[in-house]
Structures are given as C-alpha cells and as structure tokens.
Amino acid sequence: MKLECLKDKFKDAIILAEKISGRNLTLPILSTILLETKNKNLIIRATNLEVGIEIEIPAKIETSGLVAVNASILLNYLNNLTKEEKITLELDNNNLKLSTESTQTIIKSLAPEDFPIIPKIAQEGGFEIKAVDFVSGLQAVSFASAVSDIKPEISSVYLHNENQDLIFVATDSFRLAEKTINNIPNLSNLNIIIPFKNVNELIRVLTSLGTNQVVVSYNKNQLAIQTDNLYLTLRVIDGNYPDYKQIIPTKFNTELNIKKEDFVGLLKLSTIFSDRFNQIDITFKPDSNTLEVLSHNQEVGENKSSLVIKIKGEPLIISFNAKYLLDCLSSFSDNVINLRFTETSRPLMIEGTTDNSFHYLVMPINK
Amino acid sequence: MEGILDNKKLWENALNEIELSISKANFGTWFKNTHIIKCDDGIIQLAVPNAFVRDWLANKYHKFILKALRDMEDGVRSIEYVISRPDDQSSSNKAKIGVNKDNLLSNDLGLKDLYINKESNLNPKYDFSTFIVGSFNDVAYAAGQAVIKNPGTVHNPLFIYGGTGLGKTHLLQAIGNQIKKNNPNKSVYYISSENFIVELISNIQNNKGNSFKEKFRKYDLLIIDDVQFFSNKEHSQEELFHLFNHYYDNNKQIIFSSDKPPKFIPNLEERLRSRFEGGIIIDISKPDYESRLAILRNKNKTLEIKIPDEVLEYLASVIQDSIRELEGSLNSIILQSQAKNKEITLQEVKGIIKNNIKPQKTISIKDVMHVVADYYNIEEAILYEKTRRKEVVKPRQIIMYILREDFNTSYPYIGQKLGGRDHTTVIHAYEKIKEEVKNNSALVQELEQIRSLLYANN
Numbered sequence: 001m002k003l004e005c006l007k008d009k010f011k012d013a014i015i016l017a018e019k020i021s022g023r024n025l026t027l028p029i030l031s032t033i034l035l036e037t038k039n040k041n042l043i044i045r046a047t048n049l050e051v052g053i054e055i056e057i058p059a060k061i062e063t064s065g066l067v068a069v070n071a072s073i074l075l076n077y078l079n080n081l082t083k084e085e086k087i088t089l090e091l092d093n094n095n096l097k098l099s100t101e102s103t104q105t106i107i108k109s110l111a112p113e114d115f116p117i118i119p120k121i122a123q124e125g126g127f128e129i130k131a132v133d134f135v136s137g138l139q140a141v142s143f144a145s146a147v148s149d150i151k152p153e154i155s156s157v158y159l160h161n162e163n164q165d166l167i168f169v170a171t172d173s174f175r176l177a178e179k180t181i182n183n184i185p186n187l188s189n190l191n192i193i194i195p196f197k198n199v200n201e202l203i204r205v206l207t208s209l210g211t212n213q214v215v216v217s218y219n220k221n222q223l224a225i226q227t228d229n230l231y232l233t234l235r236v237i238d239g240n241y242p243d244y245k246q247i248i249p250t251k252f253n254t255e256l257n258i259k260k261e262d263f264v265g266l267l268k269l270s271t272i273f274s275d276r277f278n279q280i281d282i283t284f285k286p287d288s289n290t291l292e293v294l295s296h297n298q299e300v301g302e303n304k305s306s307l308v309i310k311i312k313g314e315p316l317i318i319s320f321n322a323k324y325l326l327d328c329l330s331s332f333s334d335n336v337i338n339l340r341f342t343e344t345s346r347p348l349m350i351e352g353t354t355d356n357s358f359h360y361l362v363m364p365i366n367k
Numbered sequence: 368m369e370g371i372l373d374n375k376k377l378w379e380n381a382l383n384e385i386e387l388s389i390s391k392a393n394f395g396t397w398f399k400n401t402h403i404i405k406c407d408d409g410i411i412q413l414a415v416p417n418a419f420v421r422d423w424l425a426n427k428y429h430k431f432i433l434k435a436l437r438d439m440e441d442g443v444r445s446i447e448y449v450i451s452r453p454d455d456q457s458s459s460n461k462a463k464i465g466v467n468k469d470n471l472l473s474n475d476l477g478l479k480d481l482y483i484n485k486e487s488n489l490n491p492k493y494d495f496s497t498f499i500v501g502s503f504n505d506v507a508y509a510a511g512q513a514v515i516k517n518p519g520t521v522h523n524p525l526f527i528y529g530g531t532g533l534g535k536t537h538l539l540q541a542i543g544n545q546i547k548k549n550n551p552n553k554s555v556y557y558i559s560s561e562n563f564i565v566e567l568i569s570n571i572q573n574n575k576g577n578s579f580k581e582k583f584r585k586y587d588l589l590i591i592d593d594v595q596f597f598s599n600k601e602h603s604q605e606e607l608f609h610l611f612n613h614y615y616d617n618n619k620q621i622i623f624s625s626d627k628p629p630k631f632i633p634n635l636e637e638r639l640r641s642r643f644e645g646g647i648i649i650d651i652s653k654p655d656y657e658s659r660l661a662i663l664r665n666k667n668k669t670l671e672i673k674i675p676d677e678v679l680e681y682l683a684s685v686i687q688d689s690i691r692e693l694e695g696s697l698n699s700i701i702l703q704s705q706a707k708n709k710e711i712t713l714q715e716v717k718g719i720i721k722n723n724i725k726p727q728k729t730i731s732i733k734d735v736m737h738v739v740a741d742y743y744n745i746e747e748a749i750l751y752e753k754t755r756r757k758e759v760v761k762p763r764q765i766i767m768y769i770l771r772e773d774f775n776t777s778y779p780y781i782g783q784k785l786g787g788r789d790h791t792t793v794i795h796a797y798e799k800i801k802e803e804v805k806n807n808s809a810l811v812q813e814l815e816q817i818r819s820l821l822y823a824n825n
Contacts, residue, residue: 222418
C-alpha cells in the first residue's frame with residue numbers, strides 16, 4: 001500500500017472516525033481505524049459495534065492495501081501537524097509509515113483482517129433529507145430522552161411518520177418533546193427507535209455534513225445515512241415505543257401567551273432559590289391578570305416574582321421542576337410561546353404561537 | 368431434540384468448543400448474548416444481538432460454528448443468523464414487556480418516583496387497602512383508626528411495637544397517608560430514626576443552628592420509625608425529647624414504632640421513656656394462620672400469576688414468624704413458576720422453600736433451665752437444691768410454668784427433673800405463675816424475654 005492525500009481532508013475524516021472507534025474494550029481492534037485503498041480513494045472505517053462509519057476521501061494511490069492503526073494515536077499525530085499540506089501513507093513491515101515534508105512517523109498496526117465488517121442495509125429505499133434538518137429534529141427533542149438504561153425503549157429518540165411528515169419524539173416519562181418536519185418525500189412505514197447514545201453520534205456526524213442531502217435507509221435493526229462519500233450505520237432498538245399520543249391532553253382550562261425571554265427570566269431567578277428538586281410553585285390569577293412564581297429553599301432563602309400578563313380561563317396553582325421548563329425553550333423558534341393547563345395534576349402543554357412544529361408536555365410535581 | 372433445553376445445551380457445548388479455538392477477547396465480544404432460537408431439519412437459527420455480530424459470525428466464524436455444531440449434532444446442515452433482542456427469548460416475556468410499557472405512560476407519565484418525597488416522605492404504596500387486619504394486629508389497627516379520626520387528641524403518642532417484618536412500617540405509613548388524604552392541608556412527615564439522627568448530625572456539622580428544630584416542628588403529624596435506634600444516642604434523645612414536648616403541648620399527633628416496648632429499649636433516658644409510655648402502647652404480635660393465609664391470598668390477587676390455594680395454605684402453615692418472609696417466599700415461588708413457565712405443584716414448593724425456612728427447633732429441658740438461670744443470673748445447680756430462697760424459688764417456678772405451658776410436659780416428670788420434687792409442688796407453681804401473669808405486667812415482660820431468648824438461640 002502506498003498513497004498520497006491532502007492532510008486536511010484526511011484529518012477531517014479521522015476526527016469523525018476517531019470519535020466512533022471504541023474505547024476500553026476487550027478487543028483492541030475496535031480501538032483502531034481501518035485504512036483501505038479502493039480505486040482512486042482511501043476508505044476510512046471505524047466502529048464500536050453500536051455505530052459504524054465509512055468515509056471515502058480522494059487520494060493518489062500507487063499501490064493498494066489496507067492497515068489498521070490505533071485511532072487516538074493517529075488523530076493526535078494529525079492534530080499536531082501544522083504546516084503540512086500533503087501526507088504520504090505506506091506500509092513498512094506491516095506498520096503504517098506516514099511521511100510529510102518534515103516528519104517521518106511509524107505507527108504500529110494490528111491485523112486488519114480482524115477488523116469488523118460494517119453492516120450494509122440490504123434493501124434499497126428510504127428517504128432523503130437535508131442533514132441540517134435532520135439534526136434540528138434530533139436536537140429539538142433529544143434532551144427529553146431518559147438517560148438510564150433501565151427502560152431502553154424510552155432512553156431513545158423515536159422517529160416515525162404521518163404521511164409526509166417526519167416526527168421526532170423523546171420522553172423520560174416526566175416530560176415529552178415532539179418535533180415535526182413537514183414534507184419529506186418518500187416517507188413510509190417509518191418506525192425506528194434510536195438509542196440515546198447513538199443519537200449523539202448521529203448528531204455529530206450529521207452536523208459535519210451541513211446542508212448536504214443525505215439518504216436515510218432503515219430496517220428493524222439498523223439505521224443508515226449515506227452521502228456520496230460517507231456511510232454511517234447505527235443500531236436501533238427493535239421494540240415498540242409507548243403510545244404517547246394518548247397522554248396528550250385535549251381539554252384545557254387555563255391558557256396564556258408569554259414572551260420567551262420573560263419566562264426564562266422568571267424561571268432562572270426562581271431556580272436560584274428552589275430546592276434540590278428545582279421545585280417552583282406558579283400561581284395564575286386570571287382576575288388580576290397576574291402570574292406569581294414562588295420558590296424556597298430551606299438553606300438558601302426564598303423568592304417570589306410576579307408578572308402582569310393576560311390569562312384566560314380559571315385560576316390555578318401548580319408546581320413544576322423548573323429545569324424541565326427551561327430545557328425546552330431553546331427548541332422553540334417563536335419569541336412568544338403558548339402555555340395551556342388542565343389542572344394541578346395534569347400535564348402542561350407548551351407550543352409556539354406561530355410555528356406549530358414543536359410540542360412539549362411536562363408533568364407537574366405532585367404535592 | 369427440539370426442546371428449548373436441548374438447544375441451550377447444544378449451544379453451550381458448541382460454545383465450549385469454539386472458545387478453545389479463538390482468543391478470549393474475540394470470544395467475549397462476538398459470542399456474548401447469542402443463543403439458538405430453533406433447530407428445524409438441520410437448519411439452526413442463531414440469535415445475535417446486532418448486525419455487526421451477524422455479519423462477523425457469518426463471514427469469519429461460520430466454519431468454526433458449523434463444525435462445532437456438527438460435532439455435537441450430526442444433522443446440522445446450515446445456520447441462519449437472526450438479530451434479536453436478548454430478552455426476547457420467550458413470547459410470554461415479550462407480552463409482559465408490552466404491558467409494562469403501556470402502564471408506563473398511561474399512569475400520568477409515571478410521576479411516582481418523584482412523589483415519595485420531601486413533603487411527607489411517605490410512600491404511597493402503603494395504604495389500608497393492602498393492610499390485612501387479623502387478631503394479631505386488630506388493636507393496633509383500631510388505635511390507628513382512632514388517631515386518623517382525632518389526630519393529636521385520643522392516643523398521643525401512639526407507640527406501636529412488634530418484631531421485624533410484621534407490618535409496623537406499613538401501618539405507620541398507612542396512617543400518615545390516610546390522614547393526608549382526609550385532610551390535605553395537614554402536613555405529615557415520616558422519618559426513620561436513623562435518618563433523624565443523620566440529619567441531626569449533619570445539622571451540627573454544618574453549623575446550621577436552628578434549621579433542624581424548625582424543620583421538624585412545622586408538621587402537624589410526625590411519624591418516627593424504629594425508635595429503638597435512639598438507644599445510646601444521647602444528644603439525639605435530647606433533641607427528640609424537646610421535639611416531643613413541642614408536639615405534645617400543641618396537641619399535635621406523634622407516632623412511634625419500635626421492635627420492643629419502651630421499657631426494654633436499653634440506654635434510653637428515663638424522661639423520654641416515660642413520654643413514650645404516656646399515650647398508648649400497642650404491640651403487633653405474630654399473625655395467626657388465618658391472617659397469614661389472608662395476606663398471601665391478598666398478595667396473590669394483585670399478581671398476574673396465580674398460585675394454587677393448597678400452596679398458599681402450605682406456605683401459611685410453615686412460615687410463621689414474619690410477613691416479610693411470607694411475601695418473600697411467595698415471590699420466589701412466583702419467580703420459579705415463571706422460569707419454568709408452568710403452574711407449580713405443592714411438591715416443588717416444598718423443595719423450593721426447604722432452604723428458606725428455619726428448621727423446627729428442638730429445645731430440651733436442659734435448655735429451658737439454662738436460659739432461665741442465665742436470665743436471673745443464678746447458678747443452674749442451685750435450682751436442683753432444696754433451698755427456698757426467694758431468688759431461687761421464682762426462677763424455678765418459671766421453669767415449671769414454661770415446661771408445662773409451652774411443652775406440655777407432665778407434672779411428675781417436671782418435678783423429677785428439678786431435683787425430685789413432688790408433682791403437687793409443680794402444680795402449685797404452675798397455677799401460681801398462671802394467676803400472676805394475669806395482673807403482673809412485669810412478669811409478662813420477663814416471660815416474653817425469656818421465651819424470645821429460648822426460641823431465638825437454638
């Protein structure tokens with residue numbers, strides 16, 4: 001194997017791949033990156049057996065071959081090259097020899113035939129979407145996913161479709177976030193649950209693709225995204241997502257519109273004085289059109305803030321974990337958001353006032 | 368060869384073979400969570416956890432696997448690799464997961480975790496709907512109901528004691544939950560004495576001054592569980608003393624539980640002891656057979672898997688000491704029956720719980736004498752002598768009483784064993800103690816302690 005390529009292209013690919021290669025695993029081959037020549041390209045592969053990635057970069061190939069080297073060493077090496085533009089890769093006694101104008105490096109290799117096969121999805125099909133849109137959908141909801149592994153189904157982001165609308169959902173059973181992206185052609189029978197860990201990898205790789213179109217394909221065990229020179233596949237959960245639609249309330253008794261910045265101000269101030277459950281008590285008084293937020297902490301002190309605002313419906317006193325409310329606000333594109341309540345023990349529904357693509361449901365704290 | 372067990376065995380043997388021919392790391396990575404789903408006409412379906420493993424096994428280890436399987440089973444022709452979740456092994460399991468998931472969201476988004484907390488520290492799972500009343504705890508139950516009706520006035524403090532696993536905590540929390548339900552404005556707080564002490568210590572460490580006092584004085588009802596742990600903790604006792612006075616003086620209800628009556632909590636300050644005794648002291652004794660059966664039936668009703676009545680009856684008859692133990696054995700039987708996927712028979716149950724229950728104790732007359740002599744701190748030999756010194760007479764009579772009452776030993780035999788006394792002497796002693804028990808509570812306590820020593824030690 002001998003080839004020459006541009007250092008920056010090579011480095012960008014290694015940065016993506018290095019994050020995916022496994023750490024602290026019993027099998028050392030999983031901490032490596034596999035480099036392989038194919039036609040006029042260099043293929044870079046990495047996997048941790050949950051997620052696998054393949055990136056192609058153009059290269060001047062002299063002789064073909066393949067080699068597997070430790071991912072973090074390779075990345076560290078590349079990070080510390082500064083001026084070099086081109087880099088030459090070749091095999092030296094089965095180890096990887098890298099040469100630039102000013103450096104000569106040998107990195108020990110592992111037997112490349114032990115490197116896992118990155119599974120392809122057999123059937124054709126799937127849908128196309130802009131990487132940036134896919135990321136926005138995932139990021140809008142992923143914070144609401146459960147973190148623990150106890151219930152794998154909800155420690156995840158759920159993707160499904162309603163006609164041509166792509167819907168992202170996450171819940172940890174205390175709150176639920178739902179984001180819709182409209183008009184994606186060729187959507188059908190989408191029903192996949194992406195484990196939380198893999199969502200982060202997916203977001204990172206997609207972010208690097210910017211506004212490019214990606215092809216998303218899937219079956220019940222795998223999801224893959226593909227561009228001309230990148231292939232990413234990840235394990236999905238073969239299971240049923242809870243029927244979350246049934247818990248979305250339909251009847252509301254108290255309603256108001258509030259400016260996002262006003263709401264953030266109130267919440268941030270009161271969390272300083274809330275207890276370790278971040279509890280805040282909110283009182284809505286439609287008669288006097290005021291809203292009061294109360295928080296107190298045995299050790300720190302207490303705070304009461306109020307805001308004059310138009311409130312429709314019945315008076316209400318309700319308690320929340322303030323963090324759950326703050327978490328969702330960045331997912332709204334509107335400056336004014338709409339809050340609707342049923343009663344003290346029923347969930348609060350938050351929506352945008354003009355952009356209807358994001359819904360957030362949060363349970364109050366029971367008193 | 369089709370049984371699940373055969374497949375399991377087959378795969379285990381094959382794995383043993385494969386393990387020898389590849390490295391440990393490779394084996395651990397690629398063969399973890401694999402199992403044979405079924406074996407049809409020589410085609411084996413092998414379950415693997417993900418696509419990586421599927422591709423790798425199919426491409427790299429296929430020959431190894433096929434060879435290993437063929438060595439065990441001649442007819443194996445080919446292997447199919449199927450991705451499946453490790454917990455999908457049986458369909459019954461799968462169905463259950465489905466049920467759980469539905470519960471998960473339909474119940475108000477499952478806020479339960481947050482709900483045992485802060486405000487009252489009460490666990491809502493303890494309420495009176497699951498509390499079985501029997502002759503062993505009906506007095507405690509009635510007192511609890513009286514407290515619920517008139518908190519702070521009738522029985523203040525309410526002191527409940529009884530052995531471990533008899534439902535003290537359940538009763539205490541149920542009272543708290545009920546009062547809160549009847550009267551949401553009342554603030555109720557439940558704390559175990561251990562947490563009480565820990566909080567007090569951290570309060571002192573962090574120099575928080577009065578915040579501890581303030582915190583505990585603001586409630587309308589305070590429940591302190593397992594107060595026997597206050598023994599030897601002088602500062603905590605003092606704090607509890609003042610706290611108690613605050614509650615008592617303001618006619619606010621306070622409830623204690625302990626594993627022994629206040630008199631027998633060692634190293635407890637007298638002023639605190641007398642306050643514990645100032646309201647009503649009630650014991651929860653061991654449940655009788657009928658109550659034990661009722662508890663088991665009630666518990667079984669809430670579970671999906673039905674256990675035959677004869678099994679419940681058997682359990683109720685052999686496990687006598689604690690409700691917790693009773694529920695524990697029921698759980699282990701249910702688990703076994705789930706694992707075997709069939710209804711479990713009485714014979715199997717006997718096998719399962721044989722290991723869990725204490726063997727019936729054998730207590731000899733010697734043991735009785737030894738324990739009683741020890742308890743009253745006298746030489747065992749003196750018991751046989753013809754002395755009528757008061758400190759010897761009483762233990763001797765108690766020995767006679769216990770032998771007669773608990774072991775139904777004949778009067779002449781008791782007399783003979785205790786230094787050749789006449790059987791009328793024994794009858795007199797037995798009748799005397801029996802009379803005295805009726806109106807001497809101190810003696811009752813002594814007997815109880817002797818018995819607990821006697822029956823616990825063996």
